[in-house]
Amino acid sequence: MPAIVVVGAQWGDEGKGKATDVLGADVDYVVRYNGGNNAGHTIVIGEEKYALHLLPSGILTPTVVPVIGNGVVIDLSVMFSEIDLLESRGVDTSKLIISANAHVIAPYHRTIDKVSERFLGKAKIGTTGRGIGPTYADKMNRLGVRVQDLFDEKILRQKIEGSLDQKNNLLVKVFNRRAITVDEVAEELLTYVDRLRPYVRDTALLLNNALDEGRTMVLEGGQATLLDVDHGTYPFVTSSNPTAGGACTGSGVPPTRIDRVVAVVKAYTTRVGSGPFPTELLDADGERLRRDGGEFGTTTGRPRRCGWYDAVVARFAARINGTTDFVLTKLDVLTGWERIPVCVAYDVDGVRHDEMPMTQTDFHHAKPVYEYFPGWDEDITGAKTLEDLPKNAQAYVTALEEMSGAPMSAIGVGPGRDQTIEVRSLLPG
Ligand code: GDP
Ligand code: IMO
Ligand code: MG
Numbered sequence: 001m002p003a004i005v006v007v008g009a010q011w012g013d014e015g016k017g018k019a020t021d022v023l024g025a026d027v028d029y030v031v032r033y034n035g036g037n038n039a040g041h042t043i044v045i046g047e048e049k050y051a052l053h054l055l056p057s058g059i060l061t062p063t064v065v066p067v068i069g070n071g072v073v074i075d076l077s078v079m080f081s082e083i084d085l086l087e088s089r090g091v092d093t094s095k096l097i098i099s100a101n102a103h104v105i106a107p108y109h110r111t112i113d114k115v116s117e118r119f120l121g122k123a124k125i126g127t128t129g130r131g132i133g134p135t136y137a138d139k140m141n142r143l144g145v146r147v148q149d150l151f152d153e154k155i156l157r158q159k160i161e162g163s164l165d166q167k168n169n170l171l172v173k174v175f176n177r178r179a180i181t182v183d184e185v186a187e188e189l190l191t192y193v194d195r196l197r198p199y200v201r202d203t204a205l206l207l208n209n210a211l212d213e214g215r216t217m218v219l220e221g222g223q224a225t226l227l228d229v230d231h232g233t234y235p236f237v238t239s240s241n242p243t244a245g246g247a248c249t250g251s252g253v254p255p256t257r258i259d260r261v262v263a264v265v266k267a268y269t270t271r272v273g274s275g276p277f278p279t280e281l282l283d284a285d286g287e288r289l290r291r292d293g294g295e296f297g298t299t300t301g302r303p304r305r306c307g308w309y310d311a312v313v314a315r316f317a318a319r320i321n322g323t324t325d326f327v328l329t330k331l332d333v334l335t336g337w338e339r340i341p342v343c344v345a346y347d348v349d350g351v352r353h354d355e356m357p358m359t360q361t362d363f364h365h366a367k368p369v370y371e372y373f374p375g376w377d378e379d380i381t382g383a384k385t386l387e388d389l390p391k392n393a394q395a396y397v398t399a400l401e402e403m404s405g406a407p408m409s410a411i412g413v414g415p416g417r418d419q420t421i422e423v424r425s426l427l428p429g
Contacts, residue, residue: 008224017041030058040298071250204252236275
């Protein structure tokens with residue numbers, strides 16, 4: 001009955017989609033448990049490249065049942081476009097299951113996301129503008145619209161009205177926008193009802209029954225540990241819990257049924273949007289990492305901020321998620337550097353910190369303390385085992401493993417499905 005959580009260890013875009021896809025062949029269910037179409041998970045299969053935003057990465061494996069859990073926020077228009085696009089490329093999406101409790105992103109959530117960012121000016125979060133934050137805010141305020149509400153028009157209208165009451169005041173009086181009517185929102189959402197109905201189930205019941213029957217599942221996170229609203233670099237975070245605990249609340253699979261927590265970590269670090277990033281490189285080295293790693297956002301196309309591996313962040317991710325294994329990705333991108341710096345601790349105003357500082361102020365002041373590792377020039381994109389890697393690449397992986405608090409059980413040497421070195425199996429048992 002194994003349930004495996006796949007979580008991002010840094011600020012997102014570590015390669016969770018690829019890691020989930022690689023596990024996909026061996027599991028029965030893949031469940032997205034948080035976030036929405038702020039995520040962009042890229043999967044490369046042969047010559048084909050797929051960018052998934054809302055649909056679980058398991059959708060590309062014909063034997064997998066893909067599930068959108070209750071913790072996800074769904075933009076129905078985006079979801080159906082994604083389904084249509086995949087179908088047009090020959091991917092069967094008919095097995096998809098959607099939680100009745102997942103919240104729906106309404107047009108006003110997108111509007112508020114964008115205008116509130118504009119109002120924040122220099123202090124903006126740099127959100128993806130997809131309405132994620134305002135939808136989760138409504139959920140917490142008990143003003144949200146859930147998938148199940150679409151099946152009862154009277155209730156749907158009541159819920160929209162409740163949510164719009166406050167928002168129209170905000171939109172008109174503060175943001176100088178026009179008011180949104182209940183009718184226009186209800187009409188838009190109701191266009192999806194017939195198409196949506198066959199997908200919707202009590203997913204917590206379904207997943208627990210599946211585990212009882214000995215089925216296996218991956219719980220796939222969007223975003224990452226340092227973007228977690230509780231544990232990340234608040235307020236420069238997303239509005240959900242991408243960390244392993246969020247996999248339980250966002251799916252209804254309880255902690256006692258999780259067997260393994262796999263944290264995906266890049267061999268260097270990237271971040272999109274605002275917020276502190278101690279190892280960020282604002283020079284030609286950062287440019288080089290961005291170019292070699294193709295570090296441009298899957299969702300917004302924004303250039304990703306790039307920097308060196310941060311072992312303090314990795315240790316934090318190991319601790320917060322109860323990480324049993326790391327998947328180290330994009331090692332191939334580091335080929336060609338004479339020496340590779342790794343941040344092992346921070347200097348905060350003259351004081352050494354081996355762990356994440358307690359306060360945001362200290363984290364903003366954190367300067368990386370680097371150790372340097374010799375690089376390699378050999379092409380590693382065809383490596384199948386650890387022994388195929390040059391000695392310096394092996395030493396780099398071993399050093400990261402020793403610093404980061406969990407074994408590096410798989411190593412990515414390219415975007416392709418087969419470009420993964422499996423050091424030890426990620427499947428329990
Ligand atoms: P996610 O959001 O965590 O799923 O990651 P993204 O898909 O946003 O970004 C990761 C990018 O790196 C994608 O373009 C992947 O195809 C690519 N990728 C994943 N693993 C590797 C790897 O080991 N090497 C290389 N070169 N690319 C990789
Ligand atoms: P995947 O799943 C990287 C970032 C945004 C912004 C902050 C808040 O592909 O790793 P939001 O729209 O969520 O309110 O934006 O979070 N962000 C991501 N960064 N990868 C992601 O997803 C992200 N999802 C959100 O850039 O800084
Ligand atoms: Mg991504």
